[in-house]
Amino acid sequence: MQLEAIYHRPKNNFAYAYNEKTLHIQLRVKKNDVEKVRLLYGDPYHWNKDGWIFSYKDMTFSGNDGLFDYWFVEVSPEFRRMRYGFELTNDDESIIYTEKGFFTEAPCDDVAYYFCFPFLHQADIFRAPEWVKDTVWYQIFPERFANGNPSINPKNTLPWGSTEPLRDNFFGGDFEGIIQHIDHLVDLGVTGIYFTPIFKAFSNHKYDTIDYMEIDPQFGDKKTFKRLVDICHQHGIRVMLDAVFNHSGFYFGPFQDVLENQEKSKYKDWFHLREFPVKTTPVPNYDTFAFTEQMPKLNTENEEVKKYLLDVAKYWIEEFDIDGWRLDVANEVDHAFWREFRKTVKSIKPDAYILGEIWHDSMPWLQGDQFDAVMNYPFTQGALDFFAKGKISAEEFKNVITNVLHSYPKNVNEVAFNLLGSHDTPRILTLADGNKDRIKLLLLFQLSFIGTPCIYYGDEIGMTGGQDPGCRKCMIWDQEKQDQELFTFVKHLIQLRKQYPVFCNDGEFRFLEADRNKNYLVYQKQSKDETLLFMLNNSDKEVEIPFVNGIRTALDLWNNCQ
Amino acid sequence: MQLEAIYHRPKNNFAYAYNEKTLHIQLRVKKNDVEKVRLLYGDPYHWNKDGWIFSYKDMTFSGNDGLFDYWFVEVSPEFRRMRYGFELTNDDESIIYTEKGFFTEAPCDDVAYYFCFPFLHQADIFRAPEWVKDTVWYQIFPERFANGNPSINPKNTLPWGSTEPLRDNFFGGDFEGIIQHIDHLVDLGVTGIYFTPIFKAFSNHKYDTIDYMEIDPQFGDKKTFKRLVDICHQHGIRVMLDAVFNHSGFYFGPFQDVLENQEKSKYKDWFHLREFPVKTTPVPNYDTFAFTEQMPKLNTENEEVKKYLLDVAKYWIEEFDIDGWRLDVANEVDHAFWREFRKTVKSIKPDAYILGEIWHDSMPWLQGDQFDAVMNYPFTQGALDFFAKGKISAEEFKNVITNVLHSYPKNVNEVAFNLLGSHDTPRILTLADGNKDRIKLLLLFQLSFIGTPCIYYGDEIGMTGGQDPGCRKCMIWDQEKQDQELFTFVKHLIQLRKQYPVFCNDGEFRFLEADRNKNYLVYQKQSKDETLLFMLNNSDKEVEIPFVNGIRTALDLWNNCQ
Incomplete structure (x- = not known):
């Protein structure tokens, strides 16, 4: 041995x-x-x-x-x-x-x-909110989902979808637009929305926060946001906001105060300043997100900063009843801060969801004292490589996914945030060179897997787009330009996920066949009473896949026939 | 590969x-x-x-x-x-x-x-108090160290050392006795005392706490304890108390209240009661330490219990200026409680030391958010097996110690609590069948190793005793009956540890020779400027050990000659 x-x-x-x-x-x-x-x-x-x-x-x-x-x-x-x-x-x-x-x-x-x-x-005990494992998420990038109130358009707003998305152009997406299109989400069947940042900021992505206590006026006011949350809740949809606590925007009041008053600023301990005078060029002499001088890193070890950010975390829950926080660049903030964050959030809403953005092995954040889940990029990578890009064999895919599943406790896997794409990555249809069949297999895998799937706005209607800003196109609302067949496909999968607990998180996932040479995959989801069998042909050719385990009769769930 | x-x-x-x-x-x-x-x-x-x-x-x-x-x-x-x-x-x-x-x-x-x-x-960052790594600990079991004030003797106190220690006999050791013998500790050179419990309790070991806010009257009053702490501090000796927070004693007020008032007791959530009526026989229907009905497990997840125990932790620091807490059965208390415990203790005395009693791999408690150190029993086991019992070869010993060192971060190893024996284990001289030479090697290894050594009272003068209660004999104060030569040996080692930082924690420890067949050991401690070489012959025969690494001249630190 x-x-x-x-x-x-x-x-x-x-x-x-x-x-x-x-x-x-x-x-x-x-x-x-x-x-x-x-x-x-x-x-x-x-x-x-x-x-x-x-x-x-x-x-x-x-x-x-x-x-x-x-x-x-x-x-x-x-x-x-x-x-x-x-x-x-x-x-x-x-x-x-x-x-x-x-x-x-x-x-x-x-x-x-x-x-x-x-x-x-x-x-x-690691314990995520009960509702999370049954949730199907939908990610909205608010500037690009729908423009429902042109009267609050930012300066130089372009006609909806009139041109390619750029780093700095605006199309006027807002809360009113989301409210007007809530039926789309209800029809699709999603039960949670993850919004990228909505707080006051100059950029179209809003990751450069100016004020964590204010909504960006291009999206609407607090009253409209409250109405949006209420409407979501009425439709059984939870709301998760994006907390960018690793760094602020350049125009965040305290950082501007530092630039103005330098050593005398009462906010000088709010950041990691290496020397005075603080300067931004040629390279910033303060810690930043990556090397972006526009995003000074917040000193989350400072008591005042902690209090401020925890107040922010509380405010949007207490006043607007949001259901969760997605934490941007969560791995670069100290564990001590996240422990306090969890205590604070759970003390006011015990079933609020805390999702960390971490791209690597995240066990140290998932011990029960910090996050409820992380964005499951290792899953994303494996699924895209196999289904969308055809870069790896069925066996390699099986290895990646088996490794991911065995890297975490089962109660962690059940609420893993399984995304296929986001505002940070090329769209799945683009990665698959437009091959819709492969995308269908990809979505089938995502929606039948352990964890909670997240659909990036527009993927369900076949939108395309490369690396950001390409993946941030305006949502297509012209039904003729939407891929209705794909929409129905995704909707069907979501229905199955809701209808059969074993399709969702009550089934034990296991690979049955994943051969190096054959380009197909067989896996099962098994509960005490039921076994679901999935056979996915990821090749261009027809293949014959024999039933495994001596099964003789089965119900075809997809076509609902014997 | x-x-x-x-x-x-x-x-x-x-x-x-x-x-x-x-x-x-x-x-x-x-x-x-x-x-x-x-x-x-x-x-x-x-x-x-x-x-x-x-x-x-x-x-x-x-x-x-x-x-x-x-x-x-x-x-x-x-x-x-x-x-x-x-x-x-x-x-x-x-x-x-x-x-x-x-x-x-x-x-x-x-x-x-x-x-x-x-x-x-x-x-x-994991950060133990600065002073800890230079500390040489001494463990005192107060009932058996010295009887300095017979007027507070408990009932049926026996003449000092007149008979073997039993589970339930008393010899009247007290604070006054320790004060009277402080010179012994100063002479030996120890810089920290770990006291087993001193709070009100019926037993002679006091692990069955009745009142965490009171000193057991057989040891003295609070004034005397304060004087003891002050005297220790005047002599550069830190004081650590034993916190038995996993369970209380049977006669702890709240548990008595539960027994009396059962379901109506306001303390019913202070324990893990499985059903009512609460009963102790034939088997307790509540959680206990081990299966000891006399030690009901405290519910440290309950807010009132938490507050009570954290108040205890604060009280003895604030009022008596103690320097550390040793936490009994620390692994069976929840991590969440220890995180709050650390915050509370460090908020009032940032350089207080927190030592957990854990016998197994303790990495989950040593991440910086809970303990400063654990009792290093894996070290104990290896050292006793090789030096005292002769059960394992030099190579096996090297393997055990290498494994221990590589199981923890360096900053954790530097403050590991390296004990050779305690009130829970047979004395080292007894384990070595009275072979003092082996005990000297054992002490040499302990006192030249990475971490902080702890000497169990009396081991320095050659006391004997088997498994407890045998190891809890009265300290011998008759100088003729003390092994003075051993005392001088230990004192010399402690002096070297203090005199040469490389002898203590500033040296990198490394085994140079540890052969399966030869019963000797060569290791070094190395700093930037100095190298200490240790050659230990653990056999009954004379052996010739050549200098390694081509060393030609060296200073014999022990005899202080070339």
Whole structure:
């Protein structure tokens, strides 16, 4: 057995509380190296005269990511505490794996050898709001969704869709436009909207906040926003706003004060200033987002800044009843701040959703004390590479997705924010060179996968566009120019997701076939009572895919026939 | 190369902020499998027309634990943020290891492949109080250290040392006794005392707290305690108390109230009661420490309990100026509580020390948001097995210690609480079957190792005793019965530790020789300017150990001669 490949360390995806009674334990071993794994576990204080008393429980193979096999088991220790190890068996040998290394027999003279889950506390369980896992998100870039009130158009507003989107042009999208088109969203079936920033800012994207307490007048006033939130709620749609707390805009009052008063500014500790006088050229002598002098990094370790931002977080929930915050560049803000942020937000709205923008492995933010979810870009990358771009094989795709799923606890995966594109990336149809069939498979995968899918405005009607600003075109409202067939396809998938819990997050996801050479994919979603089988042909040719597992009859959910 | 053995995951011992400018990066690979490792790193936003711009830095081999080699490097990214990967080379190949797997060439079209340390924030750095790493601790079990005021003896107090310690007998140790013997501690050179519990309780060990706000009258009153703390401080000795917050004693007021008033008790949410009526026999129907009905587990998730315990934590600091809290059964209390505990304690005394009792891998508690250190039992186990019990070879010992060191960040190791014994374990001399030579080597290792050593009262004068209560004998004050030679030996080591920073925590620890067959050990402590060489013969025979590394002349620190 390849001992060096065997890995486990508690209090992350390898060992966590799934709910108030249940622990999940995961083990990683070399691919195809182990035939049987049993969890060896017991209460740390349960002894008799022969030593520590423990039991065994079979673990289940849960996937392989090309390099490793993963094994899984669920246990409910009676007194909510557990010491444990693993018994691994293959044709050659049987070994015991513990925190203190490998043994040929399970030691029982001491529990100190074993891994420990000391106590399962409610307070430490990762717990996202209940509603999130059933939500289908829709991302709106407000400047480009619909212009419903031309009287508040910003200067030089162009006729809707009259030209390509540029870094600095305006088409006058606003709240009134969204209200007027709420039926589109209801018809599609989405149940949550993620709005990119709506606060006062000069740019069309509004990531350069001037005032976190004011709505940008080009979108409308607070009364209109309140009406928008109310209308969304009446239609069963939750509302999530974008909090850009890593940095402010250049014209944010406190930063302007710093520029004006320099060392004497009472806001000088609100930013990371390296020296005085503060200057923006040739390179800024203060910390910024990336190297953008227009976006000075906020000092979220400063008490005043903390208070200000937490007040912002509270204000939009208390006054407008928004349901969640999406946190921009969340990984570059300190963990200590996010812990306070979570406490503050949950204290006023316990079921508010907190979503962090993190592109890489996010386990340190998903321990229950910070975020409810992150934007699942590793999923995005894999799905686009396979379905849209055809860059990787079915097997490689299976490896990527298996790896993502095994990188997080199950309760984290159930609320992962699974996007395919955003205002920051080229549109899916463009990435697929206009091949709609591939996009349909991509959407099918997204909408049948574990987690919560997010549709980027316009993707459902076949809009195109390259890297931003290309992907920020005006939404097409001329029905003749919308791809109605694609819209119906997406709508159908969303309906299935709502109709069958096993289609959504109540099913165990598993790949059944993902061959290196064949360009098709078979996976299943399985609950106690039902099994859904998905067969996706990602090639240009017809393929014959035999039913696996000896299934004889099945209901065709898509066409609703036997 | 054995790809499955290669491991790295950020934000723990593998990647952490050592201070406000410095990141430490560690990589694990199969033993003897890799010849050279370079860190490949850059600012995530530093690009030119050819792609992402990155640099290389050589990593250093830092040890092997029998199964794995560890490589280490320190970097100070200019803008405090970093994406990175590893280039691993051996005779056969050179590969790139990233968060997204292995590559033959370093990809530079995207940073998303790479591991990420998003931003180095002050607020997230693990930071123990400065004074801790230079501290030599001494553990006092107050009932057994010295009886200085017989007028407050508890009922049935026995003459000092007149009989073996039992679970329930009393010898009248008290604060006055400690004050009277402070010279012993000053002479030995210790700079911190860890007191096992002193609060009101029936038992002789006082882990069954009745009142967290009162001192047990058998030890003295609050005035005497204040005087004890002041005297310690005058002698440069810090004071740490034991906080038993996982459970209360049976006679703790709120629990008695529960027993009396059952469902109507206003304290019913202070504990984990499973049903009413609450009963203690035949098995308690409430959560307890272990299965001890005398120690009901406190519900530290309850707001009132939290407030009460945090008030306790504050009270003894504010009123008596104690310097630290040792947290009993710390792993079985929720992380959320410890985060609040840290905030509360540090808000009133920023350099107070927080030490958790955890016997297993403790990384989840040592991220900067909870504890400053844990009791380093894995160190204890290894050191006792090799030196005291002779159960493992020099090589196995080297493996255990290397593993412990690589399981935590360096700033964590520097303040690890390295004990050899306590009121819970047999005394070292007893474990070594009275072989004092072995005990001397053991103490030498402890006192020259990274971390902060703790001496259990009486071990310095050669006291004996088996598993508790045997290890809780009355301290011997008759100088004729004290092992003076051992005392002088320990005192000398403590002096060296104080005199030479490289002897203490300013030296890099490294094993030089630890052979499976030879029973001796060579290790070094190295600073920029100095190298200390330790050669320990753990056998009964004389051995000749050649100088390593071509050293020709050296100063014999022990005998202070060339």
